[in-house]
Amino acid sequence: MASIQERVTSIIADQLGVNKESVTDKTDIANDLGADSLDIAELMIAFEDEFDIDIVEEDAQNITTVGQVVEHITKAVEAK
Numbered sequence: 001m002a003s004i005q006e007r008v009t010s011i012i013a014d015q016l017g018v019n020k021e022s023v024t025d026k027t028d029i030a031n032d033l034g035a036d037s038l039d040i041a042e043l044m045i046a047f048e049d050e051f052d053i054d055i056v057e058e059d060a061q062n063i064t065t066v067g068q069v070v071e072h073i074t075k076a077v078e079a080k
Helices: 004-016 037-051 057-062 066-079
Strands: none
Touching: 004 037, 004 066, 037 057, 037 066
8 A cells, every 4th residue: 555645645646736746745735836725625635535534624724735744644544
């Protein structure tokens, strides 16, 4: 099975139509990839579905980089 990092990268690349190579830990989802608030909301839903977790809105608002997404998901999956 693909790692959390690989799965997150694939979801972001697919949903935003960007190359996987442009998605790194330091990539800012809004500023670097041009995601608007709707895109970000859709990404959070996709992450919830993919990893069978809940991301509360307050946490989602504080997540700006791909690395933060991976870190949040990793903690949520380990807590299950």
